[in-house]
Amino acid sequence: MAISKEEKVRRVALYKESISKSQGVIFTDYRGMNTAQLTELREQLKEAGGTFMVVKNNLLRIALKELGFPVPDDILKGPVALGLAYQDITQTAKNIVKYSDEFGFPTIKGGFLGSKLITIEEIQALAKLPPREVLLAQLVSGLQSPIYGLVNVLSGIIRSLMYVLQARARQLEGQSQA
Structure with missing residues (x-):
């Protein structure tokens, strides 16, 4: 036709x-x-x-x-x-x-x-x-991992600094009592 x-x-x-x-x-x-x-x-x-x-x-x-x-x-x-x-x-x-x-x-x-x-x-x-939503979730998860690692490293440094300062405070406290 x-x-x-x-x-x-x-x-x-x-x-x-x-x-x-x-x-x-x-x-x-x-x-x-x-x-x-x-x-x-x-x-x-x-x-x-x-x-x-x-x-x-x-x-x-x-x-x-x-x-x-x-x-x-x-x-x-x-x-x-x-x-x-x-x-x-x-x-x-x-x-x-x-x-x-x-x-x-x-x-x-x-x-x-x-x-x-x-x-x-x-x-x-x-x-x-996999569907688009799953791929996006995997991408976000992959991007979050390094960020969480950085947060853990930075919090570890801060925690170590806090322990050093606490030890120094105790040391100074011990010297002032003596």
Whole structure:
């Protein structure tokens, strides 16, 4: 079914806006997925702060070129759907990889993290990362450790100084009584 020029322009604008707002994009081949499975994956990604969008390859190619992204021709062959991560790219990658492992589709083709082209292996590595909140907690914990160490060292110096002053006070007290 042919679509009008106005509809094509609208879709290119939609693709550009969606990609620009996302942290990352995962290209997939959705062959073999029925409507219920597409809907289920869309719902999972929506809960994770993303979406799953079936696209027209030629219109996507135009949108990517207009955004200044490299256009991977091998990725834009066959039926393509985008997994768009608006909040947490790791959670979006987890959901797509898990669904792909469980059902055999969608087939992951590659993606973008920001404007950097990433491979299937990098997407699978992203899927293995803990959620953003856990990573932030680990970072904060790592930053706190040296601070606690510094506090302990400084308090040890102050404690030692206090003991020296107490000993000197006792010594002077002993001399004044004698």
